[in-house]
Amino acid sequence: MNNMIIRQGRRILSIVLATSLFCACTPPPRQTGTPSDALYEKYHAEDLSMQESFNQFTADLFRDEISDSGISFHFSIADPASRGIDTVPLTLGDYSLDKMKQGTSDLQEAKKKLEGFNPRKLTSDQRLTYQILYSYIDTELTSDGMELYAQPLTTTIGIQAQLPVLFAEYSFYNKADVDHYLSLLSTIDEYYGQILEFEKQKSAAGLFMSDTAADHVLKSCEAYLIQPDHSFLAETFNTRIDALTDLTDEEKAEYKKQNLKILEEHFIPAYKNLISGITALMGTGTNEKGLSWFPEGKKYFEYLVHSNTGTSYDSVKSLKKAIERQMNSDIKALGQITKDHPEVLDSLDHYSFKYTKPEEILESLKSQITTDFPELPPCSYTVKYVPGALESSLSPAFYLVPPLDRYQDNVIYINNNPRFKNEDLFTTLAHEGYPGHLYQNVYFLSKKPNDLRSILSFSSYSEGWATYVEYYSYTLDNGLDPELGKLLAHNTAVTLGIYAYLDICINYEGWDKEATAKYLGTFYNVENTDITDSIFNSLVENPTNYMEYYVGYLEIMEMRSTAERILKDDFNLKDFHTFLLDVGPAPFSVIQPAFRNWLAKQLRS
Structure with a gap:
């Protein structure tokens, strides 16, 4: 899963500038007698x-x-x-x-x-x-x-699901941070009141979520209705308070009391009000299908595609064709592996990685990637586990992006929910840690980029990179038969590609559940209605979410394939990775021209 962020509806730059700017596009004519x-x-x-x-x-x-x-x-x-x-x-x-x-x-x-x-x-x-x-x-x-097409509340990536985890990870560097934290936490009921008002406006405009989606959001909210003294927000707060050295024991005790009081008087009421408000609006969302069934749904989906994927393709139609090409490439590779090594199919149900503990996995990854990736400056990481009460409403794993001036401190969360028991922890931590999110963020921030770039979100670059290196990790020394590793990498890529492809079919071309089930049954032998319903609902509730991952992977793979084809024996994987990392988070429409310049320089050298 991605680096955790809170999106304020659509991303907004609030700008009040007093700076006087000027333009000198053309140099003045040379004056006679002026030395050059x-x-x-x-x-x-x-x-x-x-x-x-x-x-x-x-x-x-x-x-x-x-x-x-x-x-x-x-x-x-x-x-x-x-x-x-x-x-x-x-x-x-x-x-x-x-x-x-x-x-x-x-x-x-x-x-x-x-x-x-x-x-x-x-x-x-x-x-x-x-x-x-x-x-x-x-x-x-x-x-x-x-604006009313924005979706602040969704099952796992909505504000109601992410904000409490951010509060749990709010660092206390000093006493002032504690005061700021408590002030912010005490405004959560007011903030959720604003979101609820926004949802009422969506409802009045005929744009409210379906009852199925509302049910999922309600379940997510209910996970936070925990008595203050048993809340993970009390536990994490106490741990952070106890670690501070500029507070007396009396002050720490008083702060802990204040936190419990705010949880009781503001946090829990915020979720109760959200639950009652969403419940009251149920029935007003009449569209159980994708975005294209709303009046301007197709236009909004086009915006989401370009905003959330930053794709270099100029239309959804051309992007869909590119997705099909990449899926076919991975399917062809699968066929070749099973043809040349049919024995790998026997291992699919009982393979295992030789590294199973999070710390040993991360350390193994850290040491193995030095051949193909540039060196990182010193940094640390902490592995944490999602609180039991939240396991059903959060992702399998996620990484928290550190402040731009403290990139050395990194946190990765793992979700032990039994429904994620089949997730391969080795590749998951490659996605979240080395050489995934942690590695990419530390590399970028250690270069001291323009501060503004550190807060502009280009999730398809970040998720595309993490997805690309997750598949790369299947080929490392991880205990798998090498051919099995390649098979699993291509198979996982095809699975994600199906989601990205169906995202367009459902939210842009108007497929319903029946059309989705027919496609999955015809081409991929998926007959279980619970699975098809789950896929359909997930794509309806989170348009372009899976595309952020797949389109980023697709764009990176296309650049890599182009470089390999043109440079042939002179292609160096480490150099290619260094190029992508040096550019940093950006739309692929900006990265592609930079890639062509890089490729030209490689040819010249």
């Missing part, structure tokens, strides 16, 4: 001035964005003073239609400011940031007028 050296120095000074202005522009955007939410603020930066920030936002944000509309206005203003820069006068790193930000803003503006 002096003119060069003048141009150079103009370039430096624009570069400095661009840095100020992105710094202002960064500060404004993280100041919208105390949770985002704390998880983005551990030492705000290092960025000249001295005010901590004591709010969980503003989840309202008005805020979203204001966000569109802010994005339009940011685009105007951005267009005031001449990319040719920026440094190479700044040009990349410029291209990424321009693409990001352009994509987000395509959702203008469709």
